[in-house]
Amino acid sequence: MQPRDLSAHVPYEAGRGIEETARELGVAPEELTKLSSNESAWGPSPKAVVAIREAATSVHAYPKASHTDLTAKLADQFDVADDQVWLANGGDGALDYLARALLAPGEAVLVSDPGFAYYAMSARFHHGRVRSYPLSKSDGFTQRADNVLEHYDGERVVYVTSPHNPTGTEMPLSEVAALADGTDEETLVVVDEAYAEFSESPSAVELVRERDDVAVLRTFSKVYGLAGCRLGYALVPEDWADAYARVNTPFAASELACRAGIAALDDEEHVRKTVEGSREACEYMYDNLDCRTFESHGNFVLAEVGDGTRVFEAAKREGVIVRDTTSFGLPECVRITCGTPAMTERAVDVLNEVV
Numbered sequence: 386m387q388p389r390d391l392s393a394h395v396p397y398e399a400g401r402g403i404e405e406t407a408r409e410l411g412v413a414p415e416e417l418t419k420l421s422s423n424e425s426a427w428g429p430s431p432k433a434v435v436a437i438r439e440a441a442t443s444v445h446a447y448p449k450a451s452h453t454d455l456t457a458k459l460a461d462q463f464d465v466a467d468d469q470v471w472l473a474n475g476g477d478g479a480l481d482y483l484a485r486a487l488l489a490p491g492e493a494v495l496v497s498d499p500g501f502a503y504y505a506m507s508a509r510f511h512h513g514r515v516r517s518y519p520l521s522k523s524d525g526f527t528q529r530a531d532n533v534l535e536h537y538d539g540e541r542v543v544y545v546t547s548p549h550n551p552t553g554t555e556m557p558l559s560e561v562a563a564l565a566d567g568t569d570e571e572t573l574v575v576v577d578e579a580y581a582e583f584s585e586s587p588s589a590v591e592l593v594r595e596r597d598d599v600a601v602l603r604t605f606s607k608v609y610g611l612a613g614c615r616l617g618y619a620l621v622p623e624d625w626a627d628a629y630a631r632v633n634t635p636f637a638a639s640e641l642a643c644r645a646g647i648a649a650l651d652d653e654e655h656v657r658k659t660v661e662g663s664r665e666a667c668e669y670m671y672d673n674l675d676c677r678t679f680e681s682h683g684n685f686v687l688a689e690v691g692d693g694t695r696v697f698e699a700a701k702r703e704g705v706i707v708r709d710t711t712s713f714g715l716p717e718c719v720r721i722t723c724g725t726p727a728m729t730e731r732a733v734d735v736l737n738e739v740v
């Protein structure tokens with residue numbers, strides 16, 4: 386017996402973990418500087434840590450009230466109705482719910498190249514086809530509606546990542562609106578704002594409030610430092626928000642994740658520290674890396690180093706783990722997550738040595 390034909394499916398390549406790399410190099414994890422997965426170097430929100438500890442004694446029960454409370458809190462924050470908030474097991478889980486709700490077998494989605502791998506993976510899991518639009522390095526990876534529309538051919542879902550992983554560019558709101566205007570009535574534009582808190586640009590949530598063909602994706606993995614909790618959500622148009630009840634996995638986010646999320650939303654001090662620290666790290670990398678860097682609106686910087694795999698391997702041997710972006714379609718680059726000053730300085734020193 387065999388699973389169905391999975392030959393078109395590509396495994397997700399996560400950034401190298403600190404413990405696996407430490408074992409491979411025969412060193413202690415503390416000796417490594419890990420800046421490969423866009424995790425937060427400022428750790429989890431301390432308020433979330435307290436909430437997780439407090440919730441630990443009640444995890445024998447399925448999450449009900451916590452799910453409802455977090456949904457209501459997010460709905461209030463974004464000025465949408467509660468049922469427009471689709472909580473999920475990470476932003477990735479929310480992408481799955483959108484694919485489940487939107488894609489009939491054989492329908493296609495349009496993704497950016499280079500870009501975040503999970504859009505295509507999720508579409509394929511849901512028996513969808515994948516097409517892509519290019520973002521060009523010679524154009525500084527600028528994100529414009531006309532570029533996407535040039536490659537659009539009636540796909541059911543068009544993914545925009547703003548700020549974009551791994552390039553750091555944004556699509557201005559007017560361009561997102563132009564893109565939604567230029568696509569068919571039955572096409573959904575999903576604006577993935579996993580890194581939005583690091584940016585000063587307005588969120589596409591205002592388009593979610595105004596239209597029925599734009600959704601926004603958000604996560605607690607980045608600015609709130611809760612990647613290990615797995616908590617994310619989609620904000621979807623009111624007209625079809627009730628589809629969640631028909632596509633979600635029961636208890637879509639865990640009790641610990643929901644309690645952590647509720648607490649993290651109130652931890653403004655931690656958000657401020659994380660955003661400021663990340664901006665300083667970006668500036669430090671632009672100013673001190675001896676290679677081309679691209680301006681980033683996220684908590685990471687893309688650097689053109691020549692041979693990304695060689696530089697990744699050489700930096701790893703020196704104890705610095707960055708992201709080889711070959712799997713994103715950029716073999717000449719690496720992506721470096723923002724770290725604390727000590728982490729970022731070490732990464733820059735090592736990269737300058739090995740480039």
Ligand SMILES: Cc1ncc(COP(=O)(O)O)c(C=O)c1O
Nearest residue numbers: 475476477501550579604606617
């Ligand atoms: C652009 C983008 N979207 C979504 C995600 C998913 O995040 P998570 O599933 O941890 O919420 C990531 C994670 O790196 C990302 O870079």
